[in-house]
Amino acid sequence: MQNDYLLYSIRKKKRFSKWAKSEKLERIETIKQYFNYSNQKAKDASDIISDNQYNEIKQAFEQGGTTKSK
Numbered sequence: 001m002q003n004d005y006l007l008y009s010i011r012k013k014k015r016f017s018k019w020a021k022s023e024k025l026e027r028i029e030t031i032k033q034y035f036n037y038s039n040q041k042a043k044d045a046s047d048i049i050s051d052n053q054y055n056e057i058k059q060a061f062e063q064g065g066t067t068k069s070k
Helices: 004-009 026-035 039-048 051-061
Strands: none
Touching: 026 039, 026 051
């Protein structure tokens, strides 16, 4: 009886929603690789690191080369 309100007030299509997915941020992943940090330390460091410093770190991981042609 106490749950009848929820049963009849929420429409059938709206009862279930998709699971929330965690976002994988490129900035945090780059910092993790460069400094060998954990997730939490990389999140803290991303707040401290300026955009210029991040661009230098990103350039360190860029790999050049040509594509393989058949």
